[in-house]
Amino acid sequence: MTAYADIPRFCKSATLEEIRKHAHVLTPGRYVGAEKQEDDGEPFEEKMTRLVAQLRQQQAETAPPRCRHHSKPEGVGLLRLMAIYKKGASCKQPTLLFSSA
Numbered sequence: 001m002t003a004y005a006d007i008p009r010f011c012k013s014a015t016l017e018e019i020r021k022h023a024h025v026l027t028p029g030r031y032v033g034a035e036k037q038e039d040d041g042e043p044f045e046e047k048m049t050r051l052v053a054q055l056r057q058q059q060a061e062t063a064p065p066r067c068r069h070h071s072k073p074e075g076v077g078l079l080r081l082m083a084i085y086k087k088g089a090s091c092k093q094p095t096l097l098f099s100s101a
Helices: 017-022 028-032 043-061 079-084
Strands: none
Touching: none
């Protein structure tokens, strides 16, 4: 059997004194540490705004495509809907749309 050894950024055997020093908070990062991150100089709010915009763009690009007939269902009347499906619209899943038009 091998003896226990702390592994930086992975595991550490903390003493009761260390735990007291951290007000009994047992969050692992307080004891095992974390890799130092270099400051890229970009302010936090600007970075978050940029990253959220990037995420939304990526989500929009990977969202399932919607055919043009489903983009505004409130504008499609029953007769128009019938004409769309008679022509063989590119919609993969037919959807019942109800409209007063």
